[in-house]
Amino acid sequence: MHPEIILETKNVHAGYGESQILWGMDLKAQRGKVTTIMGRNGVGKTTFLRTIMGLVRTKDAILFNNEEIQKRSTYKRAKKGIGYVPQGREIISKLTVYENILIGAESRKDSVRSFDEDEIYGLFPVLKDFRNRLGGNLSGGQQQQLAIARALAGKPDLLILDEPTEGIQPSITIEIAGVLNKLVEKGLSILLVEQKPDFARRLSDYYYIMDRGKVIRHSEKEKMDFDELKKLLSV
Numbered sequence: 001m002h003p004e005i006i007l008e009t010k011n012v013h014a015g016y017g018e019s020q021i022l023w024g025m026d027l028k029a030q031r032g033k034v035t036t037i038m039g040r041n042g043v044g045k046t047t048f049l050r051t052i053m054g055l056v057r058t059k060d061a062i063l064f065n066n067e068e069i070q071k072r073s074t075y076k077r078a079k080k081g082i083g084y085v086p087q088g089r090e091i092i093s094k095l096t097v098y099e100n101i102l103i104g105a106e107s108r109k110d111s112v113r114s115f116d117e118d119e120i121y122g123l124f125p126v127l128k129d130f131r132n133r134l135g136g137n138l139s140g141g142q143q144q145q146l147a148i149a150r151a152l153a154g155k156p157d158l159l160i161l162d163e164p165t166e167g168i169q170p171s172i173t174i175e176i177a178g179v180l181n182k183l184v185e186k187g188l189s190i191l192l193v194e195q196k197p198d199f200a201r202r203l204s205d206y207y208y209i210m211d212r213g214k215v216i217r218h219s220e221k222e223k224m225d226f227d228e229l230k231k232l233l234s235v
């Protein structure tokens with residue numbers, strides 16, 4: 001039993017049909033910490049997160065709170081307390097901001113189909129102002145905040161984010177980092193995929209570096225060699 005580990009993957013293999021992408025992913029994410037996965041384009045970061053969520057299947061062990069979840073549906077995994085913010089955000093453009101957030105509440109453990117508006121809008125005031133606008137009419141940065149709000153509406157213990165800064169202006173990324181730090185202070189655990197070293201450094205406690213479907217380095221932030229990291233990430 002490792003109560004300090006919220007998520008663990010053991011030698012996880014996965015892919016799409018004949019094309020194998022993950023070649024034995026071993027990762028441990030500590031409770032209450034930010035674990036960050038970095039790696040060049042196409043190495044399998046998104047595939048790994050999708051495998052954790054059950055959107056890509058594996059036979060190998062994925063433990064959430066010490067319980068094997070690899071046979072569970074995506075909905076059950078969400079309901080157990082994993083919130084997922086996908087790459088590209090996947091906002092439903094024809095639904096309002098409020099309705100998009102409400103979708104996230106579907107996976108609350110207590111099955112209450114509403115969200116704490118003071119809490120969510122307190123974190124992202126712009127979403128309160130725009131709550132009746134269609135998701136499709138928001139800017140990229142606002143949609144990213146909406147995607148995070150939607151995941152938080154499910155009251156997750158672990159929040160998984162896939163490149164939340166992609167295509168977003170720096171002022172909003174700093175705002176998002178601030179919100180995430182606040183949530184971690186309150187006890188949320190985060191698994192982050194990020195390509196921008198500056199954003200990663202604002203948040204991360206522990207780093208994993210991926211290449212071709214495997215972990216090639218992992219280290220706590222204090223021991224991370226950022227010059228080497230830059231070399232590993234450059235094409």
Ligand SMILES: Nc1ncnc2c1ncn2[C@@H]1O[C@H](COP(=O)(O)OP(=O)(O)OP(=O)(O)O)[C@@H](O)[C@H]1O
Binds near residue numbers: 040045
């Ligand atoms: N639905 C799919 N079907 C087949 N192959 C896929 C699919 N999605 C991704 N791939 C392939 O899997 C490999 C890993 O892709 P993945 O999106 O996991 O990488 P990534 O590290 O997240 O990249 P990026 O940094 O660009 O987001 C790539 O070669 C990609 O072409």
Ligand SMILES: [Mg+2]
Binds near residue numbers: 045
């Ligand atoms: Mg990706």
